[in-house]
Amino acid sequence: MKMFKRLLIIALLIxxxxxxxxxxxxxxxxxxxxxxxxxxxxxxxxxxxxxxxDFGTVLKVTNKANNKSVVVVVTDRGSFNKKYGRExxxxxxxxxxxxNTNEGLIxxxxxxxxxxxxxxxxxxSPVFNAREYQKYVKNK
Numbered sequence: 001m002k003m004f005k006r007l008l009i010i011a012l013l014i015x016x017x018x019x020x021x022x023x024x025x026x027x028x029x030x031x032x033x034x035x036x037x038x039x040x041x042x043x044x045x046x047x048x049x050x051x052x053x054d055f056g057t058v059l060k061v062t063n064k065a066n067n068k069s070v071v072v073v074v075t076d077r078g079s080f081n082k083k084y085g086r087e088x089x090x091x092x093x094x095x096x097x098x099x100n101t102n103e104g105l106i107x108x109x110x111x112x113x114x115x116x117x118x119x120x121x122x123x124x125s126p127v128f129n130a131r132e133y134q135k136y137v138k139n140k
Contacts, residue, residue: 020064020107021087024080025095035076038122043092045128049076050088055121058114058136061090061098064107068098071113073136075128113137 027043035041037055053059053074062069072094080086088110092101099106117136126132 021110022085022105023061023088023090023095023108024084024086024105025092025101026078026089027092034125035128037075037119038125039075039128039132040125041076041091042128045091045130046070046072046094046097046133047075047091047128048072048088048094049078049080050074051077052087053112054115054118056115056118056136057112058117059088060111060113061088061094062109062111063098064109066098070094070097071137073128073133 026049027041030041031043033041035047035049039047041047048059048061050057050059055074057074059072059074060069061072070090072090076089078089080089086105088108095101095106098108114136
């Protein structure tokens, strides 16, 4: 029985490494609408939706196929993980920086760069723009 448990653990670790994390992009239909964090969505900004990280967390997302990276800020949540098996949804601009948007899905590495500016919710529907982005990434 101990041997079976060991083999099972090894198999799980190998499968997680082989599969990696999957990302896609979103934008159509969400432009200008409130995100789960309270920010207004702008597909031209470097943001993402993640269920695994707090709002305001700064992540480095690297495309495993070409090693291109983008730094994004978590501003949204989604049901994409259970429903579609994805780890993260990037804004269209962030996805386009590391892959062709026609690809739809890519395998990525995700690294937390900064968790100093996390928050629960932004009231008043503030716009997430380049100035906001700089507030989060400048102290990574």
